Amino acid sequence: MGTDPDSAVQRNRFFEKLTPYLFISPWILGFLFFTLGPLIFSLVMSFYDWPVVGERTFVGVDNYRVMLTEDPLFWDSLWVTIKFGLFFVPFNIILGLLLAVLLNQKVLGSGIFRTIFYLPSVISGVALVTIWAWIYSHEYGILNFLLGLAGIEGPNWLGDPSWSLLAIVVASLWGLGGTMLILLTGLQSIPKELYEAAKISGVPAWARLVFITIPMLSPMLLFTFITSIIAAFQQLTIALLLTGGGPLESTYFFAMYIYDNAFQYFEMGFAAANSWVMFLIILALSMLVMKSSSAWVYYEGEMKNKEQADG
Amino acid sequence: MAGVQINQLHKKFGNLSVLSGVDLDIADGEFVSFLGPSGCGKTTLLRSIAGLEDINAGAVILGDREITQLAPAKRDIAMVFQNYALYPHMNVYKNLSFGLSLNGVPRAEIDERVQNAARILQISELLKRRPKQLSGGQRQRxxxxxxxxxxxxxxxxxxxxxxxxxxxxxxxxxxxxxxxKRLGVTMIYVTHDQVEAMTLSNRVVVLDKGKVAQFGTPLELFYAPQNLFVAGFIGSPKMNFLSVDATLEGARSVRLGGEELDGTIDVALNVPISELQNSGHTLGIRPDNVELVAEHEAHVHGQVVLVERLGTESQVHLNLDNGQSFTIITRGTHPVSFGERVHLKFPAQHCHIFNAAGEALPRALDAETRSLIDRQKQSHGATTRGEER
Structure with missing residues (x-):
């Protein structure tokens, strides 16, 4: 026989190792071409003056320099986004937690309420914005109508710079069903005996929430904290459709700034540089939160795998 | 310290009756076990006493105070859970002090109580650790x-x-x-393990389908089970049962006979009885009370299907001639073997008799056993009976 048995064995082994990668290759290819590729490409782009049509020129870090030192809109939009985040993140988590705690009670129809509260998260953004546009409308909106019944003359929610950002915060919170759902699953994984033991020890309900529920829920709270920060920075749809960034740029978010640079002014290189700055900010914030987490997040893994070591 | 009294306690989950009419009177300082198969209601009964379950009817009295409607915290009780229910994010010290600190106990007193409990349980050096860093036994402590x-x-x-x-x-x-023994406080202990119940308790409550089958000292349960359920539940391997006919021979003696038995057995009664139904009686005898004898002396006959040799004893599983399976225990390594035909005798003093309703007739016990039971009834506290098993 002519073939060398050793090399045949080795070839077999190579294919054996390759098989699992072949099975997941559709995902790998998709990731390379549609995620990692564009990511690196955008980094390259950010060092170019890159109009959609016409000559591209390498400009080094010029895009970053202009953005940080010459374009006041960069700082303004960043400030609007931060203000938005300062409202959105805490409210998203606190309201999500309160709803989750309420829905975790054994009450009649809690399943129905769970569905109702999650429903807005399923509705498309555009439909959502349309609903809110009607609610907030100065002339025929239901909000001002209701305020009128109480004898209050409602402001022009979307037209008044002192109210517009708040109006968008409230509209964004409409979608806190996702946060609620994550926290609800977390609540349901806390062993009931902890509460029973606390009840017998005379621990009042508020203390059970503060000293048992919240610490046991901290990994989920950390997760929702970070995803809320990311969501705040990526806020675009609602503002774009509801206010278009106005009035007086009071709702001109950072994501909208990127959007305008790319699709209004066709400065692809500049927009790419914007995106990378946003990415770095989110990265830095997330790392900060992660770093702080060792002080306040408790990772369980204890009640579930009952290690039965000897004493 | 205080005794516990439970009157006509009823508990339903939906339409399912879990506890139906439980009456108990537990003395001050007693150690009482609730024993029964899973689903008998023992944990529900305990949780009802704790106030973690609302009950449908009845009363729970601790000392001279009715606590039926009180919140768990107000009942002056403490509970230890099966899976410990330690707060995993708190260290041992916090776990011990958490409830106290929220109830306005002064810090110095909390510290004293925690250190005292830690000393009793020998966990003083573990106070800074978290539950995750403890072994199972330490967590239990x-x-x-x-x-x-x-x-x-x-x-x-x-x-x-x-x-x-x-x-x-x-x-x-x-x-x-x-x-x-050290704390002298009343304790109620739920278990499905009869060895735990028998060794720890002053008295044991055997529960069957939400009812008290018997409430007595461990030896009473063993030597004088009041019904078929307790007789079959207490003791391992289980008591053997045979259908028999019973007739009264005078007021204090019952003669057992019938198709299943060769000959008759005269069983003495403790209390005279005047009437006896003729049918539906059951003879009960524990595996280690059966004697292997020659064919002409025997009450029943059977064939060996399995011999389990445990060293000090051998458990022999038989098929009786009527097809019923039967277990006997022989001392040491008795030379019986698979397939062998054996002949069994039931000594009268070891026979339990149950009527058609499953209630035990009051059989006479020998003086030694009776004094053993009486002594256990009187002793309170001293319950460590070593480590069999």
Whole structure:
């Protein structure tokens, strides 16, 4: 026989190792071409003056320099986004937690309420914005109508710079069903005996929430904290459709700034540089939160795998 | 300290009746076990006493105070849970002190109580650790410590040893008995393990389908079971049962006979009875009370289907001639073997008789057994009976 048995064995082994990668290759290819590729490409782009049509020129870090030192809109939009985040993140988590705690009670129809509260998260953004546009409308909106019944003359929610950002915060919170759902699953994984033991020890309900529920829920709270920060920075749809960034740029978010640079002014290189700055900010914030987490997040893994070591 | 009285307690889950008319009177300082198969209602009964379950009817009285409607915290009780229920994010000290600090106990007193409980349970050097860093036995101690710091009138323990491995369970059992002796407080202990119940308790409540089948000292349950359920539940391997005919021979003696038996057995009664139904009686006899004899002396005959040799004894499984399976225990390594035909005799003093309703007739016990039972009834506290198993 002519073939060398050793090399045949080795070839077999190579294919054996390759098989699992072949099975997941559709995902790998998709990731390379549609995620990692564009990511690196955008980094390259950010060092170019890159109009959609016409000559591209390498400009080094010029895009970053202009953005940080010459374009006041960069700082303004960043400030609007931060203000938005300062409202959105805490409210998203606190309201999500309160709803989750309420829905975790054994009450009649809690399943129905769970569905109702999650429903807005399923509705498309555009439909959502349309609903809110009607609610907030100065002339025929239901909000001002209701305020009128109480004898209050409602402001022009979307037209008044002192109210517009708040109006968008409230509209964004409409979608806190996702946060609620994550926290609800977390609540349901806390062993009931902890509460029973606390009840017998005379621990009042508020203390059970503060000293048992919240610490046991901290990994989920950390997760929702970070995803809320990311969501705040990526806020675009609602503002774009509801206010278009106005009035007086009071709702001109950072994501909208990127959007305008790319699709209004066709400065692809500049927009790419914007995106990378946003990415770095989110990265830095997330790392900060992660770093702080060792002080306040408790990772369980204890009640579930009952290690039965000897004493 | 206080005794516990339970009157006509009823509990339903939806349409399912879990406890129906439980009456108990537990003395001050007693160690009482609730014993029964799973689903008999023992844990529900314990949780009802704790106030963790709302009951449908009845009353729970602790000492001279009715606590039926009180919140768990107001009942002056402490409970140890099966899976310990330690707060995983708090260290041992916090676990012990958490309830106290929220109830306005001064810090110095909390510290004193925690240190005291830690000393009793020998966990003083573990106070800074978290539950995750403890072994199963240590966690169990912390859980018990959390009960001790409350200084309750009543301890409730829900299968506290069932998550421990066999060796540790025996050690912790002895420690629990010592703890009870030391604290002198009333304890109620739920278990499905009859060895735990028999060794730890002053008295045992055997529960069957939400009713008290018998409430008595461990030896009473063993030597004088009041019904078929208790007779079959207590003791391992289980008591053997045979259908027999019974006739009264004078007021204090019952003659057993019938198709299943060769010859008759005269069983003496403790209390005279005047009437006896003729049919539906059951003879019960424990495997180690059966004697292997020659064919002409025997009451029943059978064939060996399995011999399990355990060293000090051998468990022999038989098929009787009527097809019924039967277990006997022989001392040491008795030379019976598979397929052999054997002849069994039932000594009259070891026979239990049950009527058609499953109730035991009051059989006479020999003087030695009776004094053993009486002594156990009188003793309170001293319950460590070593480590069989």
């Amino acid at each position: 912390v859980a018990i410590g959390r009960a001790i710091v409350r200084d309750p009138k009543l301890f409730l323990l829900d299968e506290p040893l069932s998550n421990l491995d066999a060796g540790l369970r025996v050690t912790m059992r002895v420690e629990l008995a010592n703890l009870h």
